[in-house]
Amino acid sequence: MSKKKSEQSREIFQRFLQSKGLKLTRQRQAIIDEILEEAGHFEPDEIVNRLRRKKINASRATVYRTLELLRESQLVEKLDIGEAGALYEHVSADAHHDHLICTQCKSVIEFHHEGLERQQAAICQHHDFQETHHSLRIFGLCKKCRKTKT
Amino acid sequence: MSKKKSEQSREIFQRFLQSKGLKLTRQRQAIIDEILEEAGHFEPDEIVNRLRRKKINASRATVYRTLELLRESQLVEKLDIGEAGALYEHVSADAHHDHLICTQCKSVIEFHHEGLERQQAAICQHHDFQETHHSLRIFGLCKKCRKTKT
DNA sequence: CTAATTGCAAAAAGTTTGCAAGCGT
DNA sequence: ACGCTTGCAAACTTTTTGCAATTAG
Numbered sequence: 001m002s003k004k005k006s007e008q009s010r011e012i013f014q015r016f017l018q019s020k021g022l023k024l025t026r027q028r029q030a031i032i033d034e035i036l037e038e039a040g041h042f043e044p045d046e047i048v049n050r051l052r053r054k055k056i057n058a059s060r061a062t063v064y065r066t067l068e069l070l071r072e073s074q075l076v077e078k079l080d081i082g083e084a085g086a087l088y089e090h091v092s093a094d095a096h097h098d099h100l101i102c103t104q105c106k107s108v109i110e111f112h113h114e115g116l117e118r119q120q121a122a123i124c125q126h127h128d129f130q131e132t133h134h135s136l137r138i139f140g141l142c143k144k145c146r147k148t149k150t
Numbered sequence: 151m152s153k154k155k156s157e158q159s160r161e162i163f164q165r166f167l168q169s170k171g172l173k174l175t176r177q178r179q180a181i182i183d184e185i186l187e188e189a190g191h192f193e194p195d196e197i198v199n200r201l202r203r204k205k206i207n208a209s210r211a212t213v214y215r216t217l218e219l220l221r222e223s224q225l226v227e228k229l230d231i232g233e234a235g236a237l238y239e240h241v242s243a244d245a246h247h248d249h250l251i252c253t254q255c256k257s258v259i260e261f262h263h264e265g266l267e268r269q270q271a272a273i274c275q276h277h278d279f280q281e282t283h284h285s286l287r288i289f290g291l292c293k294k295c296r297k298t299k300t
Numbered sequence: 301c302t303a304a305t306t307g308c309a310a311a312a313a314g315t316t317t318g319c320a321a322g323c324g325t
Numbered sequence: 326a327c328g329c330t331t332g333c334a335a336a337c338t339t340t341t342t343g344c345a346a347t348t349a350g
Binding site: 170172173175177178207208209210211212215 | 303305307308309
């Protein structure tokens, strides 16, 4: 299942590049592989370091440039987690989700709620607004941190 | 009404400073006045410039430092509008709202929807998550830009 | 008075860009 | 080959910080 999705993403990216006359270089390959391999939330620099550990070189500049391409092809999204900076995450076209962000331990919990989505759609309609995407972030304390609370 | 709210905010800030043994300086006064005067969304640098035009000097450093204090006292919030950077906005304790952000003209429309708020609360409960605040941003094309769409 | 505050300029942090050398198709 | 890419280092943008001079309470 997971493997299939990675394959799919790689194909999407490849097709995206092709359609724009761009090339699938060693670096771009490595970057998307790295992102798909360890799904989750990451910073650009993390990718550089993870690759470096594997003896693969990709400069910071290349990573930023590639992340931009991945964003264009809708394969990754940027998530601003407040104080703690910005993260990227891999997304599959069919699996939108929102985030609970713990301001204490920085953990990020994903969730999806149909009712919420529907109400948002209604709000857009009401404002004559044509949504392309949205981001709902709920900040607070996660289960664990509530207990540890001093 | 609006005047009253400004007064209220100023008082909240003053009390906040006092409670921390901090001082209400000329600069801090000017900064909060400026924010309250022209409600809306703004960048830190905008405040510096607006004040400069009025011949009031407040260095960038001071503006940043003061915005942080205003954030601590819950009088302003930061709003990340994607590509276009980050804005701050004045908020009154009793008037939470979310945002429709037009990716074409960068306009920001505020809205509030009780049903949405309730569903979010339910989600938090379900995850044993203690919310402190949240931010819902819906990106897309506003009414005007939909028409102008090429 | 005295501790908090300011402005400045330097330092950070994060991201972008120009350009010569290198690589994919 | 040709044109897209890369790496590098420099440039930028935004925000933070150390410090001597200043100011609010």
